[in-house]
Amino acid sequence: MARIAVVAGDGIGPEVVAQARKVLDAVLPGVQATEYDLGAARWHRTGEVLPDSVLAELAGHDAILLGAVGDPTVPPGVLERGLLLKLRFAFDQYVNLRPSRLWPGVAGPLGSVKPGEVDLVVVREGTEGLYAGAGGSLHRDTPAEVATEESLNTRHGVERVIRDAFARAGRRERRKVTLVHKTNVLTHAGSLWARTFDAVAAEHPDVATEYQHVDAAAMFLVTQPQRYDVVVTDNLFGDILTDIAAAVTGGIGLAASGCINPEGAYPSMFEPVHGSAPDIAGQGVADPVAAVLSAALLLEQLGHAEAAARVNAAVAAELASRTPGVTLRTEEVGDRLAAHSAA
Amino acid sequence: MARIAVVAGDGIGPEVVAQARKVLDAVLPGVQATEYDLGAARWHRTGEVLPDSVLAELAGHDAILLGAVGDPTVPPGVLERGLLLKLRFAFDQYVNLRPSRLWPGVAGPLGSVKPGEVDLVVVREGTEGLYAGAGGSLHRDTPAEVATEESLNTRHGVERVIRDAFARAGRRERRKVTLVHKTNVLTHAGSLWARTFDAVAAEHPDVATEYQHVDAAAMFLVTQPQRYDVVVTDNLFGDILTDIAAAVTGGIGLAASGCINPEGAYPSMFEPVHGSAPDIAGQGVADPVAAVLSAALLLEQLGHAEAAARVNAAVAAELASRTPGVTLRTEEVGDRLAAHSAA
Ligand SMILES: CC(C)[C@H](C(=O)O)[C@@H](O)C(=O)O
Numbered sequence: 001m002a003r004i005a006v007v008a009g010d011g012i013g014p015e016v017v018a019q020a021r022k023v024l025d026a027v028l029p030g031v032q033a034t035e036y037d038l039g040a041a042r043w044h045r046t047g048e049v050l051p052d053s054v055l056a057e058l059a060g061h062d063a064i065l066l067g068a069v070g071d072p073t074v075p076p077g078v079l080e081r082g083l084l085l086k087l088r089f090a091f092d093q094y095v096n097l098r099p100s101r102l103w104p105g106v107a108g109p110l111g112s113v114k115p116g117e118v119d120l121v122v123v124r125e126g127t128e129g130l131y132a133g134a135g136g137s138l139h140r141d142t143p144a145e146v147a148t149e150e151s152l153n154t155r156h157g158v159e160r161v162i163r164d165a166f167a168r169a170g171r172r173e174r175r176k177v178t179l180v181h182k183t184n185v186l187t188h189a190g191s192l193w194a195r196t197f198d199a200v201a202a203e204h205p206d207v208a209t210e211y212q213h214v215d216a217a218a219m220f221l222v223t224q225p226q227r228y229d230v231v232v233t234d235n236l237f238g239d240i241l242t243d244i245a246a247a248v249t250g251g252i253g254l255a256a257s258g259c260i261n262p263e264g265a266y267p268s269m270f271e272p273v274h275g276s277a278p279d280i281a282g283q284g285v286a287d288p289v290a291a292v293l294s295a296a297l298l299l300e301q302l303g304h305a306e307a308a309a310r311v312n313a314a315v316a317a318e319l320a321s322r323t324p325g326v327t328l329r330t331e332e333v334g335d336r337l338a339a340h341s342a343a
Numbered sequence: 344m345a346r347i348a349v350v351a352g353d354g355i356g357p358e359v360v361a362q363a364r365k366v367l368d369a370v371l372p373g374v375q376a377t378e379y380d381l382g383a384a385r386w387h388r389t390g391e392v393l394p395d396s397v398l399a400e401l402a403g404h405d406a407i408l409l410g411a412v413g414d415p416t417v418p419p420g421v422l423e424r425g426l427l428l429k430l431r432f433a434f435d436q437y438v439n440l441r442p443s444r445l446w447p448g449v450a451g452p453l454g455s456v457k458p459g460e461v462d463l464v465v466v467r468e469g470t471e472g473l474y475a476g477a478g479g480s481l482h483r484d485t486p487a488e489v490a491t492e493e494s495l496n497t498r499h500g501v502e503r504v505i506r507d508a509f510a511r512a513g514r515r516e517r518r519k520v521t522l523v524h525k526t527n528v529l530t531h532a533g534s535l536w537a538r539t540f541d542a543v544a545a546e547h548p549d550v551a552t553e554y555q556h557v558d559a560a561a562m563f564l565v566t567q568p569q570r571y572d573v574v575v576t577d578n579l580f581g582d583i584l585t586d587i588a589a590a591v592t593g594g595i596g597l598a599a600s601g602c603i604n605p606e607g608a609y610p611s612m613f614e615p616v617h618g619s620a621p622d623i624a625g626q627g628v629a630d631p632v633a634a635v636l637s638a639a640l641l642l643e644q645l646g647h648a649e650a651a652a653r654v655n656a657a658v659a660a661e662l663a664s665r666t667p668g669v670t671l672r673t674e675e676v677g678d679r680l681a682a683h684s685a686a
């Protein structure tokens with residue numbers, strides 16, 4: 001029986017996670033969920049972000065379902081570095097998976113793109129690059145201040161995420177992988193990424209490949225998002241590109257993500273891309289679709305592909321039936337999705 | 344009399360620069376232009392990218408007008424680092440200015456945004472960050488390879504570009520500056536940028552301010568580009584964001600840029616954001632508007648605001664009169680823009 005750690009978090013986190021749990025219970029009866037109180041509220045109350053004992057307990061689960069953490073009252077970096085990134089790094093979640101689909105019924109912002117035409121997945125590296133935390137500053141608060149941030153990239157880290165991207169592409173219809181980097185400026189890391197990409201590509205003659213600079217990819221995600229199938233890129237570029245991909249497919253209210261340790265040595269973590277949205281928290285109007293789609297990614301990762309497909313079908317039906325302009329109720333959407341998924 | 348160095352470059356570069364020169368001649372009779380042969384063609388012929396003697400000659404001009412350099416046959420980085428970035432750094436062009444307007448008559452990709460509603464300018468830092476060229480690799484081509492890229496940020500460099508952004512905002516109608524960074528992950532550089540921004544903002548109580556993480560800004564540029572007035576950001580974030588801004592305002596075919604040394608200690612450089620587009624080179628169908636708008640930025644920088652305004656008005660008339668789907672002729676567009684600008 002799957003053992004899931006649930007970190008509902010702050011703001012709308014608990015509201016949307018409650019719906020994702022309804023859906024999980026509906027498709028996988030008997031799933032064991034344990035709640036963990038982490039996030040801005042706990043930090044304010046106790047000063048703790050992620051105690052070692054909690055980290056150790058989390059490690060004993062099959063997966064983590066996370067709502068959203070954060071609040072404007074917490075200084076930048078505290079929860080991001082201390083909780084989200086800490087988990088990604090501690091659990092070696094090197095595949096940060098972010099699918100984007102323009103679902104039928106969803107009005108995207110692009111006039112020329114029709115629903116159903118966009119179906120891409122970004123495989124974002126999750127444990128290296130500028131997220132490594134290497135950097136510092138000197139002469140702080142003086143005119144001589146200098147601050148650095150260092151992007152660290154290893155063949156080990158780059159190769160494994162590129163392999164994952166090719167494996168995913170091989171299971172998809174279009175079988176295409178786009179490498180995004182900035183090889184013309186970041187020549188050292190760019191060369192490592194490009195050479196590794198070429199080496200892995202040579203083992204996958206059935207997968208088509210292309211390379212784009214990150215600025216060009218950011219542009220093409222707006223003008224021709226249809227062209228992408230699997231995109232593989234580094235941690236920071238992936239952060240930016242996935243928000244663009246979310247924007248052109250109806251917004252981060254619909255965007256799911258998984259921080260995956262493919263080998264299963266550690267639990268993978270699934271979370272909506274949106275934040276805690278304190279402005280609408282407590283009103284019961286947050287869209288739980290991103291959290292529910294994240295639960296579907298969780299199901300897939302744990303080997304329940306059929307259950308995941310039912311959840312995705314329920315989401316498709318939900319989105320196709322929505323009337324633009326009508327305020328949704330979080331609970332009602334969750335009930336509908338759970339009922340439909342169970343069927 | 345203004346002395347302009349012209350680097351027409353490769354691909355469509357010479358075609359579009361010829362139109363920009365027509366326009367300059369029309370509004371500023373007697374401008375002295377000297378051609379410099381730099382780019383992929385010269386590199387193939389001689390192996391030279393930017394000889395010191397040419398750099399010294401360029402330094403003696405009031406401004407540089409550049410078409411486009413590059414070609415798929417040149418290895419990545421050679422011309423970018425050796426020519427474009429070399430000039431930006433050697434001439435201390437710390438303000439990389441990239442305005443984006445959705446011109447009346449231009450069909451942007453966003454269904455909800457009406458022409459005239461978007462009018463923003465990105466002030467991208469041009470001499471620091473990940474473009475500093477600090478980085479390296481070890482154990483290349485072995486499983487132990489590691490590659491680094493370092494972002495270098497100084498109070499000196501950050502403060503001067505933020506000051507420029509506030510000065511520009513003070514001259515604009517909406518008087519708003521948005522700082523874009525990633526302070527929650529890049530905590531050292533992010534803190535330097537944020538503290539410097541706050542200090543400069545305190546001197547400009549008449550200018551409204553906001554902060555956004557780069558991923559959020561990438562998303563909002565797609566969903567609500569209208570919200571931005573002046574955006575100030577670091578070198579790499581600026582590279583990405585300006586391509587998104589170009590995409591939502593009709594594409595890089597219309598996007599102009601200036602690499603500016605505001606003090607005039609060195610020449611500033613003006614170039615369309617688009618590349619050399621080898622696929623359409625030599626056909627006489629490239630849109631020269633981006634090059635002409637870059638010439639308008641050049642005129643402004645050299646103190647010819649009235650001439651710049653006439654060029655902008657000519658571009659506005661040109662774009663408003665275009666029939667969608669009709670192939671344009673580079674020469675004819677240039678002729679029309681020159682005639683209209685002169686009037
Ligand atoms: C909150 C932040 C640390 C995080 C990131 O930058 O990865 C977020 O933007 C995301 O994309 O999950």
Ligand SMILES: CC(C)[C@H](C(=O)O)[C@@H](O)C(=O)O
Binds near residue numbers: 184215423424582616
């Ligand atoms: C060609 C490249 C070095 C350059 C950059 O990254 O700055 C280009 O993308 C630009 O935006 O001018």
